[in-house]
Amino acid sequence: MTGRTNALDVIDLTAGYGRIEVLHSVSFSVPVGAVVALLGPNGAGKTTTLNCISGVLSPTSGHVHLNGHHVNGAAADKLARAGLCTIPEGRGIFPNLTVTENVSLFAFASQTSPKDIEERTFTQFPRLQERRSQLAGKLSGGEQQMLAMARALSSDPAMLLLDELSMGLAPKIVEDLYEIVADIGRQGISVLVVEQFARRALAVAQLGIVMVQGRITAVGEPADIYDELSAAYLGGAA
């Protein structure tokens, strides 16, 4: 009986690879229209959590509710058509398609015409318009990440999952990208950001979740979880 206030509920999620359990009964929620940052050091299980939500990985036990619907074990493509959009770690683009093709490809999920999607995207990301007929693989790292986000937005998602947005990018570019994330949040799309560089993500998030070794150690407003966060990164209790 999940209320309509949460876009995503993760309840007692346990998952792993082979015999190794990575997540130990993880629970948290993402309210509708909120930007939530899932933070933690390397190997905390952040990406695994994300993979369980997006349907790429099947959890061993526990539940994932999307808009109140139980979605465990649903295939990734079904979830995507139901409005869940994921930008995976590392550039989530198709390097051998052009920028335009990358963007319009995902008219698949929605019923919008490719032309409308292109127009909307290119107004939001003028930089991409300049590069529209280039192969996506030839873009710079920042542009590729921008394209990944543009493409994600083109499918008009209800919820966006972002994995390691800042990976391998210059601080200035990361800043720009987080501006876009904040913008997306203001449009009413719920966002779950997974990030190692906590400060950047917390600046735009309404809620922070700290994860260490497959367990949630703190949940709260950005200001409240800083202590817990430094403990998580420095490896001891503050």
Place this chain on the structure above:
Amino acid sequence: MTNFVTFTVIGIVVGATYAIAASGLVLTYATSNVFNMAHGAVGMFMTFLYWEVSVNQGWPVWVALPFVLGIAAPAMGLLLERVMMRRLTQADVTISLVVTVGLLVALIGVAQTIWPPAGRNIEQFFNGDAVSFGIVRVSAHQFITMGVALAVAFGLYVLLNRTRIGTAMRAVVDNRELLALHGARPNLLSGLAWALGSSLAALAGILLAPQLTLDYTTLTFLVVSAYAAAMVGRLKSLPKTFVGAIVLGLLINYATWAYISLPKSVLTSDFGQVIYGVKNSLPTIFLLLVMLALPQEKLRIGRISGTKLPKLPSWPVALAWSAVFIVGTYLLTGQFGDANNSRFGQAMCLPLIMLSLVLLVGYGGDVSLMQLSFVGMGVLVAARGFTIPGTGIGFHPQVSVLSIVTAFLLTAMIGAIVAVPALRLRGLYIGLGTLALAAAIDRIVFNTKLLGFGNEGSTVNANRPGWLQSEQSFAMAVVVAFVVMGLMVLSIRRGKYGRILLATRDSQAACATLGFSTTITRVAVFAVSAGLAGVAGVFFAGEHISVSTYDVFFFKSLPLLLFATVFGVTSISGVLVGGLVYGLIGYAPTTVGNLASVVLLLGILLLGGNPNGLVGLIFEQARKVPLPWRRGGLPVEAEPYPTHNPARSALEAPVGTA
């Protein structure tokens, strides 16, 4: 002038059929990353099916054609995608080549079982009606062929570049998971591509068939021309593929024209045979030239292709097994009669040949589809002898230390020459290149009197040395050769060179950063492997005494690699079992042999592409049995390398409640 126009028209028509076949190949490769060696075999099978329904069952063309192209071929494509290709998208090139080669062998086997060899013909469309344009007559069939090729070209171009489904099909190759994350169904898309690809293969086969009698291998290997055309477009670009196909079609026909214009005295001479071979090898020569023009493959960073190899036996264990094997076979062959010893010896030649694959494929991670050509060269050295012209220095045509050494040096040298251009490229291209080269060597060298055996089907004879005359003694010579060469391979593997080899196989980029020249390593291993195959050829000649061109037919390199891989190309015991099984199947009735190929194919699928093969699997299980002399009871079970990607299997998991 008339000739020119006629040959141009025929060239364009032939090129058009190549284009249709090649576009199917490009389509499936571009959407699944699996190069289908069996593309031609699918076309062959469907052409036989078309013959069955239209000629044998007497269905009218307008029923038979839609049935084959619209139902049977797509169904086969879907089936192949579902049970086979889907598992191969992330697999090593060697594995996907071997599996599709297995499919090729199996399809020929099944076709031979359903439709036993007999003269079959397919009529041209519209009974060969023709229209005259001034000086040249163009048949309705030729018109249709050209029209169909144009329609296919246009249709595919629009599909792939102008429609969302087509764009998504291309996106499948880039990133299957990402595509699913955004709501497309990757499996459906690649299924569609394979269905379409099969139909195009069938279409090309049916259009080509009237010009030839229906034959298993001719149709299967006509697509070497399709490979050549597809290579012009680097297996990705459809427009370039079409241009390549037409150019090739014209080239072949102008060459035919030039050939028939040669004076009769040249044509009938020994040298004329070589020219004939060159003419018939044009598609493969074209393929090799295109490959030479391709830019060098860049080192790929961050890619580790390592697979777990079976445990190496220690020297005492290896020597003990060698002794047991030699003594055991000696006692056994003592009980056999001459006929059985001859069979056993001939079967033992196959593991001997496969040893060269252990080094190259098993340890080196490269692939070669021309091992039997090196064997053929070894045969020729043993059967023709070797004399330095004008000096009288050399040796008689006989199995001897001299012929073994010469065969090794000669084939190793040729192997090195072949390797230098081939190894600039990636595994797949090496596979295709070596296959093409093998086909060319067959026609230009083996099937000529000047350089090889003589006309297709001719035989050469080799003498055994006096003390190895009896069947038992020569069979034992093959056994000893296997043991000695096996120990040599093992010593290479155990030494410094072997470690460099494995490192090269696992990550070329990492090796390069450590200062090893991966090119030198790979050329050396290719050369040594060719040399071993050449030596095997000398024993092959001695064992068979009389060897025909059919024995070293290039096509037979494919089952060789197939059997080696299924039984375990990474271990000497694997190829021993694989080679013996392959050798002994040869004595079984044809149907059994054909069915065996199907069983083999299932075997590969069950193995899930494990290159250690069946024998490796058995050894792995056997090691888990606790035996009293094993210290510390059960050995620690090693975690396998993560060749299995959990994310992928999750994608294919059944859909829950969304």
